[in-house]
Amino acid sequence: MRAKALMTAAFLAVGVDSSEGAWAQDYVVAETPATLIKQVETLRTAGLHDRMGYEIIESLTTEIGPRLAGSAREAAAQDWAVAKLKALGFSNIQVEPFEMEGWARGIETAHVVGAAAQPLTITTLGGSVATPDGGITAEVARFDDLYQLEAAPDGSLDGKIVFIDLKMYKTQDGSSYGNTNYIRGNTPSVAARKGAVATLIRSVGTDSHRFPHTGGTRYADDVPAIPAAALSNPDADQLSRLLERGPVSIKLEMTPKSLGTVTSGNVIADIMGSEKPEEVVVIGGHLDSWDLGTGAIDDGAGIGITMAAAKRILDLGIAPRRTIRLILWGAEEVGLLGARAYAKAHADELANHVIAAESDFGAGRIWRFESRVGAEDLPLSGPFTGNCGLWALAWGRMKRAVAPM
């Protein structure tokens, strides 16, 4: 993601060089301007050889720590971002606040009751309602996946705790996350429709330690909202083994709280365009994180990647043709609330947004590029790629982005 975001930004930055004509209009040129290539190479080399991105991530995750959407620590992260951007030399910095419904984790315990009495490690899913006073004690009904649960007759799970035991397997492209995490948001309402009183899902992760993955859940309007938690992988294994022996009842106690209306915000820094300042190119990551970690990967990495890329462009000393807007989104994890607030606040200018990209897939060595470059245009990416096809992705996306202009 680092390379992708950096290159996207770099591409737009070098658009300032219009010595051979406006780039957006002649993106199908057979030859890439030599000056442009040189500027891109300068950015790429700088990006690959400094530690600026890491230092930004390290600062955010160490000094702020967890920063749940709408919390005091997310607000502290906004202050951190403004100070960091100023220190890096940005001048057009704004915080755009917006309101949202706050939520905070409470106590969260699960205990098998009866002969095999023992604690199980759970984490409350973001946005979950609490258990009633005294907790919920009920028998567990296990399902291999959400589809199996959906096939259960309505009312067939009256008073039960539904357990979705779907395992996530490692895939290098991360696709298994998308193939698994649908159970997190969808299980509570499907289960409630069948009469269930609470839900447990197997932690959406491929780890084997006893620290379950959180993430948010959601509720449909037409069924009761029931408490929702995730079991760590070893605890899900344990519960499955117990269920092989016979019925299992669990006592759940979860005390998350709705906090009413709280404030989040997007932090925005512009590098003003020289030729078409009203046209905007957006890059960024999200400033909020879940509360159980420090959000180093999700999404400190995106913050570090895009803030460092913007800083490199700033240091190039050439105003870009269009305005490059770095947005450090607030409350992204809990439903893209920052993006929605931005779209609402900037409704009149949306047509002037040429492209927008969020870096939110972690960071690491490049192992594959996806590209939408057609076979006939592949030679165009050559000058940018060097030995590794580095530019194909940005080039392909840029073509699609500017084509409708």
Added chain:
Amino acid sequence: MRAKALMTAAFLAVGVDSSEGAWAQDYVVAETPATLIKQVETLRTAGLHDRMGYEIIESLTTEIGPRLAGSAREAAAQDWAVAKLKALGFSNIQVEPFEMEGWARGIETAHVVGAAAQPLTITTLGGSVATPDGGITAEVARFDDLYQLEAAPDGSLDGKIVFIDLKMYKTQDGSSYGNTNYIRGNTPSVAARKGAVATLIRSVGTDSHRFPHTGGTRYADDVPAIPAAALSNPDADQLSRLLERGPVSIKLEMTPKSLGTVTSGNVIADIMGSEKPEEVVVIGGHLDSWDLGTGAIDDGAGIGITMAAAKRILDLGIAPRRTIRLILWGAEEVGLLGARAYAKAHADELANHVIAAESDFGAGRIWRFESRVGAEDLPLSGPFTGNCGLWALAWGRMKRAVAPM
């Protein structure tokens, strides 16, 4: 450890074959009796090709779960053990109870206070005292290891929270655990002597997840007992990074409780000897575990290994010459209390104990044998070893064990 314990037991079992003279008296024979070798091979083959050991571990850790010394769940594990031994065909089964001081974990939280306010994940060390009402808020004093702390002048840490940031590195033979875990028991009293009010240690483990390792601590009589906890490795990293930036204060809240006198016990099963029934060979593992896991490795593995080995010997259908005593120790993790109680209760018979071994180093594939077999005796182990020197260890230890007789 599986192989070691099994072989030790097997060795003693085949001692029944005295067709070529009492084995203990002629262990320096140049030739190993062929009948003995065959019986040993029968046991070894059986042990390597069934799943009995695993099934015992799976049953204990699933059906009982965590079983802290002196707790109701340790008592449940004793009941489990008696029922399992009966089901396996053992007839001489005893539970020998003993009294101990009980302890139970409570709430355990740590928060950095001030500008970098954030939670840190800790676990209270076993036996630790609680923090005073309202917790302890104090500045952290970091040390690379216990030796550096010992070098600090008395009184120089008045009111501070001592943090021992000693890292454990992976070593295949597990030696790094022994080289690191001395900080767990020793830090509180050394720190208290310097004036500290609480201690944190880096989790004694090589993992990188946010689930700290517990284990017990202890207190010297001549200094105040102060609360002691472990930080997970990522949290210790985080605290170190914060300390590089300047002073850090932490609020600690820990509410463990002393439970007064509670009961633990050893579960004992004898395979009576035919020729010297009063002479005892002890094998076993410990039934108690820490409360944060299910004790599958520490020490479900030892229970499974030794109970299965004893069962194999039982199934051989030949009464051993000496009595083989399987002891499933209680309250081992909190200071070998089961062993001490046994030694006291059996003081009169201790001289009749020929050898005793506890399997408590986990389980896994064999990668190395330690042996005390002298060069001149190495050929003796040959017949037992096949291709892998399997018997060297047991043979070497047996020689040392029987030599004083």
